[in-house]
Amino acid sequence: MSLLSFRGGVHPPHYKEATERCKVEKAKEPSRVVIPLQQHIGAPCEALVKPGDKVKVGQKIGEAKAFVCAPVHSSVSGEVKQVTKMLTPTGEAECVVIESDGLNELHESVKPKGDLENLSGKEILEIIKEAGIVGMGGATFPTHVKLSPPPDKKVDTIILNGAECEPYLTADHRLMLENPESIVFGLRAMMKVASVSKAYIGIEDNKPDAIESMKNAAKEYKEIEVVGLRTKYPQGAEKQLIYACTKREVPSGGLPMDAGVIVNNVATASAIGNAIKTGMPLIERICTITGKGIKEPKNLLIKVGTSIKEIIEQCGGYNGTPGKLILGGPMMGLSQYTDEIPSTKGTSGILVFTPEEARLPEPKACIRCGKCVEICPAFLQPLYISAYALNNMYDTAEKYRALDCIECGSCSFICPSKRPLLQSIRVAKREIIAKKRKSK
Amino acid sequence: MENRLIASSSPHIRADESVNKIMRDVVIALLPATLAGVYFFRMGAVKVILAAVIAAVLTEAAIQKICKKPVTINDWSAVVTGLLLAFNIPASAPWWIPVIGSIFAIAIVKQVFGGLGHNFMNPALAARAMLLASWPVQMTAWIKPGADAVSTATPLGMLKEGTTEAFPSLADLVIGNVGGCIGETSAILLIIGGIYLVYRGVITPRIPVIYIGTVAVLMMIFGGFDVNYMLTNVFAGGLMIGAIYMATDYASSPVTPKGQVIFALGCGILTAVIRKFGGYPEGVSYSILVMNVAAPLIDKYTSPRVFGEVK
Numbered sequence A: 001m002s003l004l005s006f007r008g009g010v011h012p013p014h015y016k017e018a019t020e021r022c023k024v025e026k027a028k029e030p031s032r033v034v035i036p037l038q039q040h041i042g043a044p045c046e047a048l049v050k051p052g053d054k055v056k057v058g059q060k061i062g063e064a065k066a067f068v069c070a071p072v073h074s075s076v077s078g079e080v081k082q083v084t085k086m087l088t089p090t091g092e093a094e095c096v097v098i099e100s101d102g103l104n105e106l107h108e109s110v111k112p113k114g115d116l117e118n119l120s121g122k123e124i125l126e127i128i129k130e131a132g133i134v135g136m137g138g139a140t141f142p143t144h145v146k147l148s149p150p151p152d153k154k155v156d157t158i159i160l161n162g163a164e165c166e167p168y169l170t171a172d173h174r175l176m177l178e179n180p181e182s183i184v185f186g187l188r189a190m191m192k193v194a195s196v197s198k199a200y201i202g203i204e205d206n207k208p209d210a211i212e213s214m215k216n217a218a219k220e221y222k223e224i225e226v227v228g229l230r231t232k233y234p235q236g237a238e239k240q241l242i243y244a245c246t247k248r249e250v251p252s253g254g255l256p257m258d259a260g261v262i263v264n265n266v267a268t269a270s271a272i273g274n275a276i277k278t279g280m281p282l283i284e285r286i287c288t289i290t291g292k293g294i295k296e297p298k299n300l301l302i303k304v305g306t307s308i309k310e311i312i313e314q315c316g317g318y319n320g321t322p323g324k325l326i327l328g329g330p331m332m333g334l335s336q337y338t339d340e341i342p343s344t345k346g347t348s349g350i351l352v353f354t355p356e357e358a359r360l361p362e363p364k365a366c367i368r369c370g371k372c373v374e375i376c377p378a379f380l381q382p383l384y385i386s387a388y389a390l391n392n393m394y395d396t397a398e399k400y401r402a403l404d405c406i407e408c409g410s411c412s413f414i415c416p417s418k419r420p421l422l423q424s425i426r427v428a429k430r431e432i433i434a435k436k437r438k439s440k
Numbered sequence B: 001m002e003n004r005l006i007a008s009s010s011p012h013i014r015a016d017e018s019v020n021k022i023m024r025d026v027v028i029a030l031l032p033a034t035l036a037g038v039y040f041f042r043m044g045a046v047k048v049i050l051a052a053v054i055a056a057v058l059t060e061a062a063i064q065k066i067c068k069k070p071v072t073i074n075d076w077s078a079v080v081t082g083l084l085l086a087f088n089i090p091a092s093a094p095w096w097i098p099v100i101g102s103i104f105a106i107a108i109v110k111q112v113f114g115g116l117g118h119n120f121m122n123p124a125l126a127a128r129a130m131l132l133a134s135w136p137v138q139m140t141a142w143i144k145p146g147a148d149a150v151s152t153a154t155p156l157g158m159l160k161e162g163t164t165e166a167f168p169s170l171a172d173l174v175i176g177n178v179g180g181c182i183g184e185t186s187a188i189l190l191i192i193g194g195i196y197l198v199y200r201g202v203i204t205p206r207i208p209v210i211y212i213g214t215v216a217v218l219m220m221i222f223g224g225f226d227v228n229y230m231l232t233n234v235f236a237g238g239l240m241i242g243a244i245y246m247a248t249d250y251a252s253s254p255v256t257p258k259g260q261v262i263f264a265l266g267c268g269i270l271t272a273v274i275r276k277f278g279g280y281p282e283g284v285s286y287s288i289l290v291m292n293v294a295a296p297l298i299d300k301y302t303s304p305r306v307f308g309e310v311k
Helices: A123-130 A171-178 A182-196 A208-218 A240-247 A266-277 A308-313 A372-373 A382-390 A393-398 A410-414 A421-439 B019-066 B076-087 B098-109 B122-132 B156-159 B170-175 B189-199 B206-222 B227-235 B237-247 B257-277 B284-301
Strands: A032-036 A061-065 A077-087 A093-102 A157-161 A199-204 A226-231 A261-265 A286-292 A297-303 A324-327 A334-336 A348-354
Touching: A032 A077, A061 A093, A123 A182, A123 A266, A157 A182, A157 A240, A157 A266, A171 A182, A171 A208, A171 A266, A171 A286, A182 A199, A182 A208, A182 A226, A182 A261, A182 A266, A199 A208, A208 A226, A226 A240, A240 A261, A261 A266, A266 A286, A286 A308, A308 A348, A372 A382, A372 A393, A372 A410, A382 A393, A382 A410, A382 A421, A393 B098, A410 A421, B019 B076, B019 B098, B019 B189, B019 B237, B076 B098, B076 B122, B076 B237, B098 B122, B122 B237, B122 B284, B156 B227, B170 B189, B170 B227, B189 B237, B206 B227, B206 B237, B206 B257, B227 B237, B237 B257, B237 B284, B257 B284
Parallel strands: A157 A199, A157 A261, A199 A226, A286 A348
Antiparallel strands: A032 A093, A077 A093, A286 A297, A324 A334, A324 A348
């Protein structure tokens, strides 16, 4: 099997052994959920419920009023206690607090939506939107927006991201092993929406069992090709994945659709499959809870809104004093300063480091070894952008194309001087974008 | 638990690489050639190597102390500079030659410009050029390998003069059993060290291979397609040490792959031209120094095409 890849990238240690063979377990029913009304880039939802209201599983509790927005639903049945601003993984946001009655009563709207053959693309798109489906790789961009490119963009290919190149995470891996049919079903639904006739499912070759499983599930469909990708970070980055599968480059500053491609995570596809087959909106997801700081690493099916603290308790709790809590993977995940936050649709992993692992390395002088240039998958020169950013020379940083940085973190990872390369490039990007806004 | 958790920006894991490790690898790569130098030139080599390394490390420590900067001598970079400088000095040189060279390399070429990573020239090479200009007699008092320290000429010197009676065999050239600086003689051991550096990911083969290849091709042409002349030029003198250990110096060579190709081509052309047409028999030091100065400019004009960019 020839492996597809891209130029650049790094090989961080995987650390997937802890959970890659752990079957997905259903998490304990939460007694209380905190469901953020904003779980994605874009506009927040408007609450449809108020304290005292009774809600059921799958009931819509937040309505999307803007275009780039996805509705949210209750993951339990019970009573709304509060609608208030609370801390979420991405900062403060309006949240709906629901106390579960433990009955898990289904809402009337949760019913099968019919056969894929009989549904039109438009109807499927509406189902996806109403089910509140977002990108489950972590960025949680509303999927119906991704699937509605403007008419002048000709999309001819859909790529499902099963690379799971982030170390530690195994949620997508388990999903591909345990529920490949729903992924393929969801993918076919998406192909119908975007009316494309070609699809790839890209999986890194460190998961041969997942490649096998997906090939089996997709063997009836000639238009779906399961491809093995070289195990390399960031193989799952949108632009790198598109290049690996189609040898097309997304133009600088452009979106995947500018290369005629839509990329979605395998878990997103599975959620779409679910929404069509059972009518259940996106209220739960698989999450990998792992790291040296966790007693019993697991893959759990968690309900959106369950507190991170409660989830960790179900994995035997912390192994000693926790040093760092990361939501997502170690390369791109967000570190949190408390575990008293709710999980969201994008919580692909909960990673806990020991205090030793969490210690930040002391940056040394740049020795110009050029390793960051060698490995940058966007072909940038991180050492220069970072140096200009640290000297407040944002115009020069822009000339060195800071905005093309995909923030994969490979440069910071590889730097022998432990310099905060990505961290400073992020600052430059923010300054450049802010300046552009001002001058407009 | 709020105050105990560290919240920082991603990525949260770092590769197991460090400056110390890289520099230590360079020292390890240089060890075989160091031992060969000591074997061929006996106590003279030991004296020069120790003087250069100790002076380099002490100078670094002293300057950082005086400037109230953190003392970084345990990053091994001063050791590398001292060792490389010693490699470029004949074993017959008095002890103060390497000491002055090391002080100049560290104090002027490295620390004045901001320390590790900020030197625009290779410190060891710049120091060698300075020593050669100031004490030409001591710096070119070549001796024959062995215990008796008989003075001799270097193979390249003989080639330049046209005196070929005492000319060493190609095998002696490759092994290093010829007159010359301490570390530039044993081509084969320097190459082995270079392979180790490539294997460890410290350097890419780009600069050494293109540099040596360019010299080989040009010498083939300049020598009227005489294979022996070409091989002599490739294996004699400082080409190996220059191409593998000095032209690849991170701080003073370009960082872009394309820039490194241009840099190596430039080094190769200059070396061949100086050796063939210049007044000195050896061109490696000067060609690398000249290209060091051009490196920032090369970097500037060889920015890689960004992913997705239409040029």
